[in-house]
Amino acid sequence: MQAPQSVQPAHREANHHRVHKLKGKAVDLLYALFRYALVIGISFIIIYPLLMKFSIAFKDKADIYNPTIYMIPVHYTMDNIRMAMQILDYFPLLGNTLLFVVVTTVLTTASCALAGYGFARFSFPGSNILFALVILTLLVPTSTLMVPMYLHFRSFDIMGIIHLFTGRSGINLLNTYWPSMITSATAIGLKAGLFIYIFRQFFKGMPKEIEEAALIDGAGGVKTFLRIMLPNAVSPMITVILFCFVWQYNDTFFTSLFMSEIALMPTKVSSLAAQANALLPGLLGVGGGSGVKADPNHVAMIIDTGILLAILPLITLYMVVQRYFVESVERSGIIG
Amino acid sequence: MRGSKLSLNHKRSWLGVAFITPWLLGFVFMFAAPLIQSVKFSFSKLNVDPSGFTLEWVGWSNFNNALFVDATFNRVLTESVRDMVLNVPMILFFSLFSATLLNQKFRGRVLARAIFFLPVILASNAISAAEASGLINLVGDATAVNELGQSGSQYNVMSMVMILSDIGLPLSFVDYIVDAILRIYEIITSSGVQILIFLAALQSVPGAMYEVAKIEGATAYESFWKITFPLVSPLILTNVIYTIIDSFTGSKVTQMIFTTAFTTQNFGLSAAMSWIYTLIISIVLIIVGYFLSKRVHYN
Structure with missing residues (x-):
């Protein structure tokens, strides 16, 4: 009788330990999920405008008034980029x-x-x-x-x-x-x-x-x-x-x-907006003059493309050096 | 030779002066002189002519005009100072939070870091100006209306206000939180550098400290408040100062000072406005610096 009595608490202890460990694991997993949700959410907020600009840059004029399109255009074109390049x-x-x-x-x-x-x-x-x-x-x-x-x-x-x-x-x-x-x-x-x-x-x-x-x-x-x-x-x-x-x-x-x-x-x-407004009709070949006004949605597209073109060199540079970025700040001693 | 008669220490200090000479020249001619001139301008009427300019002493009337006659300056000033005061804690909280998040080990951390620092690169007044004018172009047509409708259906703020005030939080605090949520994009995009500074600070906290705390039975929550927070607290002051400095360029007051000078051509008034702004900023900085430096833990 003596032996089982001493085994029982030890067994219970181990069981208890296992439950505890399992609980810890579950909490860890939940926390990891929560962390991913947060990180992905914030990242999305940051890159959403950028993604939008990429999508707009390749979108054809014909897709402007199509409400079913989200992000991925139906008609692709390089016209926006060409026009924005010309204007800039x-x-x-x-x-x-x-x-x-x-x-x-x-x-x-x-x-x-x-x-x-x-x-x-x-x-x-x-x-x-x-x-x-x-x-x-x-x-x-x-x-x-x-x-x-x-x-x-x-x-x-x-x-x-x-x-x-x-x-x-x-x-x-x-x-x-x-x-x-x-x-x-x-x-x-x-x-x-x-x-x-x-x-x-x-x-x-x-x-x-x-x-x-x-x-x-x-x-x-x-x-x-x-x-x-x-x-x-x-x-x-x-x-x-x-x-x-x-x-x-x-x-x-x-x-x-x-x-x-x-x-x-x-x-x-x-000053891109004013430029695009003024130059777009000419580029489309409908002729200038005060009576001609470009479609504001089309102008907005050109502006977005222009902004993308402007920040593209920075993004390229950033992709190349971003690995060194955090490390160099850490070692540069800002934190004295 | 005279050079050899100088003691070594003397020589060293002259060398030091030589090293800072470029900055010293810049400071005297490009900072100190304009600063003194700016004080002079604020008390004068400035007339520009082709060969230069003439000054006419007018006493305090520029300051008087800025504060009591100009219709919008007071409002713009209080608004942008209020925005700054509201933004600073939010940016601090968010950047410390993100830095702790990014300091943990998880898969895809490198990518997450790369994305979180993207705003450092993309925060540009030129881009926001172009975007704003793009929006102005859009207002009043189909997509804009569509978009407005979408943003209305995306999230109902009122329900959250109800919940929070039901819990019994004071209404002003609820307002603050709701405001923070509505401005989340602005806050995220303006905290890139701050996250970087906090992250660098977090990485310099010795890992052994956390191990000891874990052995002693501290939870993650406790070790954050007892170890991490005190050790990064000196950087809070740095970040507050950086956030305030960063808010200068984009602020409405700066724009107003700029247009007063170069569109209205009222240089004296613009100098007076900028000095009022500088004064208020320095008061804010002194108050913040005083309170934070009393609480900060220096090692």
């Missing part, structure tokens, strides 16, 4: 924009890396105050500086030098690439304070011994920076380059302020 003047525009964005990105990254290194590794009188001013440049709304900057570039002159030599009151730099070039080369452009901050945090985290070793080996400060610090700073560089590229590409504020007459992607896209 796509390839010259894209080349122009990419050149502009690449140059400003390179300049911004270079100047911000220099400043970040300077703030991270050297102590000179007032360096902390100056770094506080870097943060200040981020916090002041851009609209505060808008008018003075505009007037400044309208008659650009540094301390009266140009006035001294030519007698004119400065050069008009509006509607040239110079305003953006100058602001990016001097690390004061679009959210440059953030980039300086990222570089500073990263360089601060690097071991000091590396520099000391380089110094003993006879490398100067500039050489140390170029040969040793910069090649190690790949992750903050990727972060900064990506963000800078994307923000420059999408920026309407500074482009419409300084370069409203230069054909760049953001300004062109924001």
Whole structure:
């Protein structure tokens, strides 16, 4: 009698354990399902507009008024893409924009890396105050500086030098690439304070011994920076380059302020609707004139296609680099 | 040689100054000077002529005009500050929530992350402007009506309001939640960078801590509030500041300041408006910074 009595509780214990384990598994499974539902739901909200644009880009005019069509068109066509490309003047525009964005990105990254290194590794009188001013440049709304900057570039002159030599009151730099070039080369452009901050945090985290070793080996400060610090700073560089590229590409504020007459992607896209309205009848071959008005649904289709064309380069870039994206942000030391 | 007479430390500090020179030049000529000019403009009437501009001192009248004479500035300002104050907690909550979600291990995580950060790339004022004008084109025709009908039948907000208020939640809170749900797209698309920052913070939390907590018998809920939350809390301040900065470019006030300057050509008034805006933003930032930095856990 003794033996079964001791077996019974042990058996019950095991049973209890099994039930507990089963319960745990069920909860885990439910949680996993819940998580998938959430992730898929949110992802759908994010990519839905994109999917819609893809569907519209290939949709034929004939399908506009067919209410049974959802997403997948019945008649396929490349007309929308061709027309949107014609209205945007796509390839010259894209080349122009990419050149502009690449140059400003390179300049911004270079100047911000220099400043970040300077703030991270050297102590000179007032360096902390100056770094506080870097943060200040981020916090002041851009609209505060808008008018003075505009007037400044309208008659650009540094301390009266140009006035001294030519007698004119400065050069008009509006509607040239110079305003953006100058602001990016001097690390004061679009959210440059953030980039300086990222570089500073990263360089601060690097071991000091590396520099000391380089110094003993006879490398100067500039050489140390170029040969040793910069090649190690790949992750903050990727972060900064990506963000800078994307923000420059999408920026309407500074482009419409300084370069409203230069054909760049953001300004062109924001005026796409008016352009499409005006040019569509001509492209369809029904002739221009004030009496002719394009079908608003068709115009909307062209606009959607145009937007898709505008963001396509960014999406392509993102697909290539997105693997490095999160990793580089993790390693770049934003989180100090 | 004079250079060799400088001590090493001295040399180092001059080198440091050399490194920050580009920024310093930019700061002085492209930031500090315009900032001071902007203050001057806000107290003057500015006349643009072909060779430059002339200033005429008018005292506080620009500020007076902006606050008490201009018909819409007050409304636009309060609206956009209110929107900002309402959006910040929602974006914070959503981004922390998504970051925790994306930090867990599940199949397809890489794809989910790629999609969640897509808004960082697609958040563009140009695109939203084009989309808005596309919609204006559509209003008043068949598809628009169809779409409006569809969106009406998609989800009935009223029923949810009823349920929530039946539970006994205060009406203002119910309003807030319903508002959040209706603006879910806006919130999701503006929290890309914030998710990225939180995710980076979450990844830096040592895994051993969770193991210890698990051995000690803590539930996932407890370990979130006792481990994860305190360790990512310093980033909450960063994210609040980032969200506020991010709201500048798209805000209606910025647009209004822009049109006042370049369409109405009233530069003085626009400078005054922008200074009022800056002042209010800095007050908000100081209040938020004060309260958060008292509660934040720094390691």
